[in-house]
Amino acid sequence: MASLNSLSILILDDEKLVRDELGEFLVDPNFSVLKAGSPSEAFDLMSANEIDIAIVDVNLPEMSGLDVLEKVKKEYPEIEVIMISGYSEMDSVIHSMRLGASDFFTKPFRLRDVESAIERTKKFIHLNKSLIEVKRNYSIISEEFYKAMGYEIIGESPQMKNLINIIGKVAKTDNTSVLITGESGTGKELVARAIHYLSSRKENCFYAVNCSAIPESLFESEFFGHTKGAFTGAVDAKVGWFEAANKGTLFLDEIGDMQLNLQTKFLRVLEDRKIMKVGSNVEIPFDTRIIAATNQDIDRLHSEKGFRLDLYHRISSFIIQLEPLRNRKEDIPLLLDYFVKYFNRMMGKNISEIDGAVIRRLLEYEFPGNVRELKNMVERAVIICDTNRLNSSHFQLSSLKDDNRKSNRVSDENLDLERVEMNCIKKALERSNNNKSRAAGLLNITWQSLDRRIKKYKIEI
Numbered sequence: 001m002a003s004l005n006s007l008s009i010l011i012l013d014d015e016k017l018v019r020d021e022l023g024e025f026l027v028d029p030n031f032s033v034l035k036a037g038s039p040s041e042a043f044d045l046m047s048a049n050e051i052d053i054a055i056v057d058v059n060l061p062e063m064s065g066l067d068v069l070e071k072v073k074k075e076y077p078e079i080e081v082i083m084i085s086g087y088s089e090m091d092s093v094i095h096s097m098r099l100g101a102s103d104f105f106t107k108p109f110r111l112r113d114v115e116s117a118i119e120r121t122k123k124f125i126h127l128n129k130s131l132i133e134v135k136r137n138y139s140i141i142s143e144e145f146y147k148a149m150g151y152e153i154i155g156e157s158p159q160m161k162n163l164i165n166i167i168g169k170v171a172k173t174d175n176t177s178v179l180i181t182g183e184s185g186t187g188k189e190l191v192a193r194a195i196h197y198l199s200s201r202k203e204n205c206f207y208a209v210n211c212s213a214i215p216e217s218l219f220e221s222e223f224f225g226h227t228k229g230a231f232t233g234a235v236d237a238k239v240g241w242f243e244a245a246n247k248g249t250l251f252l253d254e255i256g257d258m259q260l261n262l263q264t265k266f267l268r269v270l271e272d273r274k275i276m277k278v279g280s281n282v283e284i285p286f287d288t289r290i291i292a293a294t295n296q297d298i299d300r301l302h303s304e305k306g307f308r309l310d311l312y313h314r315i316s317s318f319i320i321q322l323e324p325l326r327n328r329k330e331d332i333p334l335l336l337d338y339f340v341k342y343f344n345r346m347m348g349k350n351i352s353e354i355d356g357a358v359i360r361r362l363l364e365y366e367f368p369g370n371v372r373e374l375k376n377m378v379e380r381a382v383i384i385c386d387t388n389r390l391n392s393s394h395f396q397l398s399s400l401k402d403d404n405r406k407s408n409r410v411s412d413e414n415l416d417l418e419r420v421e422m423n424c425i426k427k428a429l430e431r432s433n434n435n436k437s438r439a440a441g442l443l444n445i446t447w448q449s450l451d452r453r454i455k456k457y458k459i460e461i
């Protein structure tokens with residue numbers, strides 16, 4: 001497609017009159033129109049030209065319009081198909097929509113119908129194009145990750161696609177400090193590494209330092225370094241983290257656990273971009289990108305623990321919030337598959353199948369420990385599995401639902417809500433003598449919606 005407004009349209013109809021009439025309707029500087037009288041002619045044109053829309057009659061020689069539609073969708077999925085049908089062929093139209101036709105109009109056609117079918121399809125093409133663009137960006141970046149780090153960031157949920165795009169963008173800024181927030185196990189360190197390895201600093205060091213693990217007394221010497229003999233026990237000079245990560249990236253994990261007086265020192269260093277080693281009064285400039293992470297809520301950290309807001313602003317030029325796994329459940333099967341393959345390789349196993357029941361149960365689970373919990377679960381399952389198929393017994397799935405209740409209040413509330421809903425449905429069925437239509441009327445929902453819920457709660461009637 002040359003531009004969004006210019007479309008190349010192929011008309012396939014065995015009646016010359018129809019082809020010509022439609023062709024006249026479509027006289028427009030933005031349309032280039034090709035015509036075919038038979039499916040074979042149409043497929044020749046498709047293979048030789050870039051077609052955006054094919055307008056296909058339901059009744060054709062050689063093969064039916066529906067068969068043409070199926071073949072187009074298989075061989076040229078990027079072509080949108082509009083069907084032309086007679087009034088008596090509405091069944092075919094319905095069938096064609098199921099097969100992926102984007103629109104239809106009926107014969108004899110009116111200009112308005114043809115125009116609006118083209119207009120709707122054009123919008124559809126536009127939308128698809130932008131989706132493909134997002135997808136392409138996403139896979140280019142995923143591939144870059146793989147090349148740069150040797151491992152991938154898995155996930156195709158909208159949140160993960162968005163995250164991957166953001167990582168690609170923030171990695172290109174060389175010095176912007178980034179704060180990554182998210183529950184434990186959501187992938188904060190993975191994201192920090194990705195930013196580093198996709199940035200121009202990738203040839204230099206990435207250091208991850210856990211702020212909560214460094215005792216207050218050693219803090220300055222750890223981060224800024226010390227000179228030989230600076231204090232008792234300082235037998236050798238030491239390079240601190242800031243200097244060691246010069247030209248690279250310093251990942252400050254669990255920044256929320258940093259002591260208050262240390263926060264003040266830290267802020268000064270980050271503002272000056274210079275450190276002074278313990279025992280020295282020489283200022284050493286550093287060029288280190290800072291990425292910080294916390295699994296705590298910054299507002300609460302500030303109000304309850306007094307975390308310095310000025311330090312927070314300094315480290316959070318760009319904030320990335322990672323979504324808990326339970327809010328992007330569509331990623332669970334992908335991660336499951338990825339981790340099974342990963343542990344297969346690590347342990348020399350050959351597990352190639354996973355019971356559907358396992359996936360169903362995992363999708364019900366809330367994963368308080370997020371991706372790390374899933375990864376650990378899969379590791380255990382792969383260790384104990386002796387066949388090539390993982391089943392529920394490898395996963396200790398029976399305890400999962402109870403864990404949900406213990407670990408997650410929201411899910412408790414959901415369960416209660418579900419119970420209330422189930423009781424309402426039972427009452428409505430009782431009152432209507434198990435007449436589903438009347439019960440649906442009482443509940444003010446559709447029959448189908450009631451039926452779905454009856455199945456969901458396994459209510460016997």
Ligand SMILES: Nc1ncnc2c1ncn2[C@@H]1O[C@H](COP(=O)(O)OP(=O)(O)OP(=O)(O)O)[C@@H](O)[C@H]1O
Nearest residue numbers: 152153154183184185186187188189190295371372
């Ligand atoms: N999207 C993902 N694709 C592949 N692996 C992932 C993904 N997210 C997380 N992981 C894996 O899950 C594990 C936990 O991730 P990570 O250590 O980055 O989490 P975290 O948020 O830093 O956790 P914590 O707060 O407990 O430190 C790691 O082994 C990581 O490689």
Ligand SMILES: [Mg+2]
Nearest residue numbers: 185188189253
């Ligand atoms: Mg971490």
